[in-house]
Amino acid sequence: DISKSPDETNLAAQLESAIGGGSVGIIAIRNVPGFVEAKNAFLPMAHTLAHLEPEYLKSLEDPTSFYNAGWSHGKEKLGDEPDFAKASYYFNPLTDVPGTQEEREQFPASYPCNKWPNEDDLPQLKHFKQSAQTLGKILHQTTVHVAKHIDAMASKKVVGYKKDLLFDAMQNTEKAKGRLLYYYPIDKQDDTITKSKEDNWIGWHNDSGFLTSLAGDLFLDDETGKPIPQDQIDPEAGLYVTSRSGESIHVKVPHDCMMVQIGECVQILTGGVVVATPHC
Numbered sequence: 001d002i003s004k005s006p007d008e009t010n011l012a013a014q015l016e017s018a019i020g021g022g023s024v025g026i027i028a029i030r031n032v033p034g035f036v037e038a039k040n041a042f043l044p045m046a047h048t049l050a051h052l053e054p055e056y057l058k059s060l061e062d063p064t065s066f067y068n069a070g071w072s073h074g075k076e077k078l079g080d081e082p083d084f085a086k087a088s089y090y091f092n093p094l095t096d097v098p099g100t101q102e103e104r105e106q107f108p109a110s111y112p113c114n115k116w117p118n119e120d121d122l123p124q125l126k127h128f129k130q131s132a133q134t135l136g137k138i139l140h141q142t143t144v145h146v147a148k149h150i151d152a153m154a155s156k157k158v159v160g161y162k163k164d165l166l167f168d169a170m171q172n173t174e175k176a177k178g179r180l181l182y183y184y185p186i187d188k189q190d191d192t193i194t195k196s197k198e199d200n201w202i203g204w205h206n207d208s209g210f211l212t213s214l215a216g217d218l219f220l221d222d223e224t225g226k227p228i229p230q231d232q233i234d235p236e237a238g239l240y241v242t243s244r245s246g247e248s249i250h251v252k253v254p255h256d257c258m259m260v261q262i263g264e265c266v267q268i269l270t271g272g273v274v275v276a277t278p279h280c
Contacts, residue, residue, distance in 0.1 A: 002142065002145045002146060002149065003142075005148060006152035012152070015149055016153070019274045023244070024249060025261060025262040025274065025278075026241055026259055026260070026261050026262070026279075028253065029142060029257060029258050029259070030254070030256055030257050032258055035138050035215075036255070036256050038134045038138055039215045039218075041127070041131045041134070042131040042134070042135045044218065044220065044225065045125060046181065046182040047220050047225040048124050049089055049117065049180070050182040050184070051225075052117075052122070056117075057071045060117060061115075062112055062115055064112075065112035068090055068109045068110075068112050069092075069112035069113060069115050070089065070091075070114075070115035071087070071088075071089055071115075072088045072090065073087035073088075076088075084184070085183060087181075087184070088179050088181055088182075089182075090112075091114050091115075092112070092114055092174070092175075092176055093133045093135070093136020093137050093140060093176055093178045094174055096113060097114075098112075098174040098175060099175075110175060111174075111175065116128070117129075136176065136178040142260075143211050146260050147166040147167040147169070147170040147171075148164070148166075150270065151163070153273055154270040154271070157271075157273050158270060161270075166270075204278055204279070206279075207277070208264050208265065209264075209265055210265045210266050210269075211260055211261070212261040212277075213260055214239075214253070214259040216253040216255060216259070217239075238250060239253065239279060241277055242278040242279070261276075261279065262277050264276045
């Protein structure tokens, strides 16, 4: 039970194998209260959002924050080219107005205000904000519990490691970023995308932040928005991570599990006790 303190439950061996120095830096967590229901309620809305009128989606953009809030499509790059194969909707599940006014003005990319769709004008997105916040808060709170156990791991191996260092930071932060991703179908005639490459959707990278929570994926028909039968899903689609030996591993996330990946900041903070997750 990840919600229990390290003094109440001994998860050291499991965590070491999942996120320790010789691991791939990712952990799966099952039986998180409310997670499956919140995931099923929110993720399908990605299709609805992605198919709104372009003019409306543009009104949800936030160039002041460098597109770290609201809608973002074609603003990121895959290699050297603008990436139009996917779109993102960024939101803070913890607060609509993070930080102080001075912090928001000085660091607009770190403290962006939320830009929610107007549900009164878009009945097809009814409960969008509530669903986003519910799932985001579940992921955040579970990640806070993970942070407590990472602190326990680090305190045993790093001389002078401050008690509850990561836990306090994760518990008290307002700088949580949710990202609802939608991948558009690949044009079969597009020669710029190589099917055999694992990173043809997003390039290999480490997350630069602290901890990344993943709700898993959902495969939908782009035309109808309905779930695609399991036997019609490309078996090679999904998340890939790299082992410490350089082996590429396809991570198949069970539908009832959330995942937590290690970012570079936590690797640095713990002196390499836990390691960042190279993934695509």
